Amino acid sequence: MMHLPIGALLKAVYAEEVIPHYLAHGFESFGLTHWQTTGAIDLAEQAKRVSALLEGSNASISSLTVFGNPLTGKGDNEDTLKSWERLIDHAHLFGTDLVTGFTGRLTDEPITASLPKYKEVFGELSKRAEARGVRLAFENCDMNGTWDKGDWNIAHNSIAWEMMFDALPNDNIGLQWEPCHQMVSLIDPIPQLRKWATKIFHVHGKDATIAWDVVREHGIHGPQPFVWHRTPGFGDTNWADVITILMQHGYQGSIDIEGRHDPVYRDELEMSGQVYALQYLKRCRGGEYVSNPRIRYGNGKL
Numbered sequence: 001m002m003h004l005p006i007g008a009l010l011k012a013v014y015a016e017e018v019i020p021h022y023l024a025h026g027f028e029s030f031g032l033t034h035w036q037t038t039g040a041i042d043l044a045e046q047a048k049r050v051s052a053l054l055e056g057s058n059a060s061i062s063s064l065t066v067f068g069n070p071l072t073g074k075g076d077n078e079d080t081l082k083s084w085e086r087l088i089d090h091a092h093l094f095g096t097d098l099v100t101g102f103t104g105r106l107t108d109e110p111i112t113a114s115l116p117k118y119k120e121v122f123g124e125l126s127k128r129a130e131a132r133g134v135r136l137a138f139e140n141c142d143m144n145g146t147w148d149k150g151d152w153n154i155a156h157n158s159i160a161w162e163m164m165f166d167a168l169p170n171d172n173i174g175l176q177w178e179p180c181h182q183m184v185s186l187i188d189p190i191p192q193l194r195k196w197a198t199k200i201f202h203v204h205g206k207d208a209t210i211a212w213d214v215v216r217e218h219g220i221h222g223p224q225p226f227v228w229h230r231t232p233g234f235g236d237t238n239w240a241d242v243i244t245i246l247m248q249h250g251y252q253g254s255i256d257i258e259g260r261h262d263p264v265y266r267d268e269l270e271m272s273g274q275v276y277a278l279q280y281l282k283r284c285r286g287g288e289y290v291s292n293p294r295i296r297y298g299n300g301k302l
Contacts, residue, residue: 003289004246004247006029006255006256007029007030008022009204010022011035012046016046019053028060028254029060029062030256031061032065033067035066036076037078037079037083060095063137070101071118072104072106080104088132091134092134098134098136098201111150115154118154118168130172135201136172139176140175141181142157175196175202176200180207193245194245203242206257207231207237208227208237229262230261231261231262232280234276243281
């Protein structure tokens, strides 16, 4: 059966409160996210409670995530590396084999300067993950960083991806991709997706709208906004193309909608936008699965 779950990203600290609400609207998967640390959450106990909430729903946990800088371990990122380790160790309790986040980087150093530390840290994490049947994936958000400077992530440019995967050519290391972060950099996500689809382990459902008239008149360094993060269905991306390319390349993951970024469908319209995105992405997927009729004669194919 060809199926690509459509779900949502939820902050782990309140996931248990809202999962029943999301299930009632037909969301099929959930990525649970942490910011810089897993904090005081008892992951083993949370896994039990979340499993009980999902029981009988056919929904699943797609990924566990910690967003932070595991390469520096300084300040608010002091626990980020340990949090990667905890999530790797507990992933099986949540029924997922995927742990994700930012690569981190050496603060305000070029991407190339961060590669040796990236290889050291994630070389060890990938061994830990492999021993537990877990895959690792890096989100493609630049977090306002560039090639030369930044404080969060090196995995936002395809040249960096080539360097990362050359440094660690492990089968259990890949990407957590979304078109939005590429479009913010005026990259066309479709040809990029065709090239990198086999290294994409998870997809965030977030889109963008580019104001090309503003770009043509004012460029990208003026005071005028030229791009907005959007909920899928309201942006420029043809998600039917995205899903087709993913399926053509044997993608086995989900698309989890990342809300709370749309300039219109936010605040009191937040869930209206997310439910619309769910319905839109399901249509782009081809709707619900429908079995073929069984044919007695001939080759058994329609």
